[in-house]
Amino acid sequence: MEFFHEPKIDWMGKKWYFIGLSIPLLVAGLVSIAWHRGLVYGIDFRGGTQVYVRFSTPPNLDLIRARLDQENLRGATLQRVGAASDNEVIVGLDLKTTTETAALDEGKKALIRAMDNLYGKGPEGKGEFNNASAQTIAEHLLTGDPLHLAAQGSEQATKTYQQLSEALVAARNASPHRGLISDFKQLAGVPGVNAAVEGALRNDFYLSSYAVFDTKVVGPKVGADLRRQALWVTLLGLAMMLLYIWIRFELVYGVAAVVATFHDVLITLGLFSILNALGYPGTEIELTVIAALLTLVGYSMNDTIVVFDRIRENVGLNKRENFTELVNRSINQTLSRTILTSGLTFLAVLSLFLFGGEVIHGFALVLVIGVVIGTYSSIAIASPVLVYWTVRKG
Numbered sequence: 380m381e382f383f384h385e386p387k388i389d390w391m392g393k394k395w396y397f398i399g400l401s402i403p404l405l406v407a408g409l410v411s412i413a414w415h416r417g418l419v420y421g422i423d424f425r426g427g428t429q430v431y432v433r434f435s436t437p438p439n440l441d442l443i444r445a446r447l448d449q450e451n452l453r454g455a456t457l458q459r460v461g462a463a464s465d466n467e468v469i470v471g472l473d474l475k476t477t478t479e480t481a482a483l484d485e486g487k488k489a490l491i492r493a494m495d496n497l498y499g500k501g502p503e504g505k506g507e508f509n510n511a512s513a514q515t516i517a518e519h520l521l522t523g524d525p526l527h528l529a530a531q532g533s534e535q536a537t538k539t540y541q542q543l544s545e546a547l548v549a550a551r552n553a554s555p556h557r558g559l560i561s562d563f564k565q566l567a568g569v570p571g572v573n574a575a576v577e578g579a580l581r582n583d584f585y586l587s588s589y590a591v592f593d594t595k596v597v598g599p600k601v602g603a604d605l606r607r608q609a610l611w612v613t614l615l616g617l618a619m620m621l622l623y624i625w626i627r628f629e630l631v632y633g634v635a636a637v638v639a640t641f642h643d644v645l646i647t648l649g650l651f652s653i654l655n656a657l658g659y660p661g662t663e664i665e666l667t668v669i670a671a672l673l674t675l676v677g678y679s680m681n682d683t684i685v686v687f688d689r690i691r692e693n694v695g696l697n698k699r700e701n702f703t704e705l706v707n708r709s710i711n712q713t714l715s716r717t718i719l720t721s722g723l724t725f726l727a728v729l730s731l732f733l734f735g736g737e738v739i740h741g742f743a744l745v746l747v748i749g750v751v752i753g754t755y756s757s758i759a760i761a762s763p764v765l766v767y768w769t770v771r772k773g
Contacts, residue, residue, distance in 0.1 A: 422665075558591070678749065683756070
């Protein structure tokens with residue numbers, strides 16, 4: 380399939396227009412990165428605590444963020460996950476302590492304090508059931524003794540109520556409740572629960588409109604290790620591609636391809652920095668974004684190799700032809716293929732971006748930007764670099 384029949388576009392004659400477009404994008408991105416003292420990393424790379432919260436009604440993220448700021452939890456990131464009806468949010472907190480257990484506990488308590496202040500605390504003297512541990516529930520049941528187990532001895536009563544509490548927590552956290560119940564009657568199906576137990580729970584606990592159903596921590600050392608590994612993986616990938624193209628073509632082809640790929644990665648990271656500064660969600664550098672950048676590197680390199688392969692083929696057939704004209708002709712010959720493959724790829728990643736959900740939003744955004752920039756650079760950056768080097772060598 381051909382979109383263009385024998386196009387005769389002078390691409391190399393327009394190289395200064397391309398350079399005039401790339402340089403402002405590169406400078407703007409690098410200035411943004413420098414202004415913010417580096418890229419904005421997610422919890423995966425900077426370390427901290429991720430708290431998974433479920434709400435009974437759609438949460439107002441702006442109000443939650445403002446409350447977290449008031450609780451000195453500034454810089455927290457909030458991201459919706461799952462279906463809209465799930466009302467689930469991941470809260471990223473910059474809490475870094477010496478032990479993982481301490482970080483988990485601190486992160487959960489800090490968020491619960493903020494949520495209590497936002498949604499209101501329960502009745503005085505009552506605990507919050509949706510966020511209570513099995514141990515806390517067992518202590519309340521043991522004190523109230525709704526099953527009248529005291530006569531069987533303290534050890535037996537403690538064991539029974541601990542098992543019952545674990546069953547209650549398991550039922551609360553299982554589907555469809557997933558950590559959030561709205562009525563104690565929803566626990567009636569748990570073995571061992573009767574009217575007396577339900578009454579004891581109602582007497583000692585209240586039900587909030589939110590629940591912290593999971594907490595994870597990434598230590599600062601782990602985050603630093605991940606950043607270093609991500610950098611080395613990217614550089615190693617570029618080095619191996621340079622070596623492959625050097626062997627398959629010539630060194631100049633490899634250098635031109637790597638320059639174009641660096642161009643793509645730097646512009647993408649710069650745009651991420653600018654978008655993050657503007658408050659656009661999903662623009663932190665996380666593991667999924669690194670995966671997308673590596674995909675971008677491969678895609679950009681592949682598109683460049685297609686053009687270079689046609690250039691090499693035409694050089695073998697027309698060794699006396701002016702090299703600049705030969706490159707123009709080669710790009711024009713591959714133009715239909717480039718537009719067809721890049722267009723279909725762009726539609727696919729655009730669908731991921733629009734309908735893939737918040738979890739892969741950053742991943743899809745990198746690919747949307749990368750497909751456009753990668754296609755552009757294979758023509759507008761890699762080819763002019765190749766022409767410049769070849770003409771200069773004579």
